[in-house]
Amino acid sequence: MSPSRSRSLSPAVQGTCCAAVLLALAGCASLQPDQAVAPVQALTREHMQADLPWQQTQQARQAAQARTQALLAQPLDAQASVQLALLNHRGLQATLYGLGMADADRVQALLWPNPVLSLGRLVRGEETEIERGLSFNLTALLARGARQAAAQQSLERLQLDAAQQVLAVAGDARRSWIQAVASQAQLRHAQIVLDAAEAGAELALRMHKAGNISAYRLAREQAVQADARxxxxxxxxxxxxxxxxxxxxxxxxxxxxxxxxxxDQLPPLPDERRSPAALEQQALDQRLDIQAARRQTGQLAASLGLTRQTRLVNVLQLGYENNRSNTEPTQHGPSLSLELPLFDWGQARTARARQAYEQSLEQTAQVALEAHAEVRDAQLRADQAWRTARRYQQEVLPLARQISDETLLRYNGMLLGVNDLLADAREQARLMAASLMAERDYWLAEADLSQSLLGPLDSGGPSRSSTAAAPSATPGPRSGAAGH
Incomplete structure (x- = not known):
């Protein structure tokens, strides 16, 4: 029964069945650009506690703008600055579109190779032959699994590269925020110093007119005022x-x-530092550049397997031919074409793939070594900056306040003059300015350390500006401008 039913199927039904099979094969590989971006977004939420929306539609862009306005409606902290950067950085959006392109390449590798249809018409005297053939590239079909693995690993490597760019953008935003807050605090302090210098210069001018101080001391006080300005x-x-x-x-x-x-000011300093061993292990476990190097090594390993599979078979095609003649019966049957490896045995391709794999292994080891050194250096700088800032807060400034209190007592007891009081005030201002700079340097070093735990400090994103990376060249007020 079943054979007769099979023979009774009409050509239209048979064509429909063939089309359904082809559609099913094509449906196994569907485009999923959102899924390609999802790992980067998940990593951003996990390590930065921030969102990275892919703004593909006008609605998504409007939502990002609304969230930007909400963040700007209140004083901006470091975490909010990171979120703002992820919402508004156009380069990150371009990178997300690049991941969508990589997903398209992945789907392309999943697709079955297209069959090749060949048609021919041959005339010999009164005989006319019509040749029709349908063939498949068996080499591409046999290597489909290896191509799928290589395309997936390539996508994952690009995802890690995108995550490194996100990390660099977030780190640049955090450092810029620290520098801007510190500069704003320094400006307020400098204005306070200027007010005190102007009051001192005004007092000196009155005392000079009364004949209580010399022109030399008046000029020194006016020099302090000019320096403060x-x-x-x-x-x-x-x-x-x-x-x-x-x-x-x-x-x-x-x-x-x-x-x-x-x-108005930077966050308070932490009470203690993190363990060096824990930081180095954390970096080796989660640094994105190490993961990217490992992905590249895996991709080359898959490529090496593919090269070994096809080293002797460059072109292998299986087909079906149908030749019709007006004088002879129709000829039909399968065909197989194979490129004979007489000169090129594929040994060069295999050797190159092997060398590329070994090269990638060495590069991965070097990346891990450099990551370890970078984390160690960043931790040393952060620890030293923390100790310096703490010393200012716990030792230098308290001693300066004690000295100021003693100076004021001696001034009230007429043991010291007004010039001594003004000189002490200027020294207080200098130490406060140095303390503010020490706090800023610590938070910048801490930002570098936090970034080094996830990726390199100088790749994948915008370069650090000079104002955000280097201490300000703005000098403090001169402490010895007033003589006695």
Missing amino acids: LWVDQTRLQAARDRSALLRALGLDASTGAALRLP
Whole structure:
């Protein structure tokens, strides 16, 4: 029964069945660009506690703009600056589209090779032959599994590269925020110093008119006032530059960034430091550049397997031919074409793939070594900056306040003059400015350390600006301007 039913199927039904089979084979490989971006978004949420939306539609872009406005409606902290950068950085959006392209390449590797249809018409005297053939590339079909693995590993490697770029953008935003907040605090302090210097210069001028101090002492007090004004000008310029660098890191233009407000000071210093051994192990476990190097090694290993499979078979095609003649019966049957490896045995391709694999192993080991050294260096810098900032807060400034209290007591007891009191005030201002810079340097070093635990400090994102990477060149007020 079943054979007769099979023979009774009409050509239309047979064509429909063939089309259904082809559609089923094609449906096994579907485009999923959102799934390609999802691992990067998950890593961003896990390690940065921030979202990285892919703004493919106008609705998504409007949602990002609304969230940007909500973040700008309150004073911006370090975490909010990272979120703003991820929402507005156009380069990250371009990278996400690149992952969509890689997903398309993955699907392309999953697709079955297209059959080749050949048609021919041959005439010999009164005889005419019509040749029709249908063939498949068996080499491509046999290597399909290896291509699938290589394409998947390539996509995963690109995902790790994208995650490194996200890390670099977030780190640049955090450093720029630290620098901008510190510069703003320095500007406020410089203004306080200027107010004190102007009061001292005014007092000195009155005392000089009364004949209580010499022209020399008056000139010294006026020099202190001029120096304080210069310091305010330089600090104001630095604060403006750092704010501009922050807006660039956040991906905001001047009109949108006008609503940005910063806190008055940096967060307080932590009470203790993290364990060096735990930090180094954490870096080796989760650094993105190490994972990317491992992915590349796996991809080359898959490529080596593919090269070994096809080293002797470059072109292998299986087909079906149908030749029809007006004088002879129709000829039909299968055909097989094979490229004979007489000169090229594929040994060069296999050797090259093997060397590339060994090279990748060595590069992975070197990446791990450099990552370990980078984390260790970042930790040393952060630890030293923490100790310096703590020393200012726990030793230097308390001693300076004690000295100031003693100076004020002696001034009230007429043991010291007003010039001594002003000189002590200027020394207090200098030490406070140095303490603010020490706090800023610590938080910058801590930002570098946190980034080094996940990836390199100088790749995958925008380069660090000079204002965000180096200490400010703005000098403090001169402490010895007043003589006795």
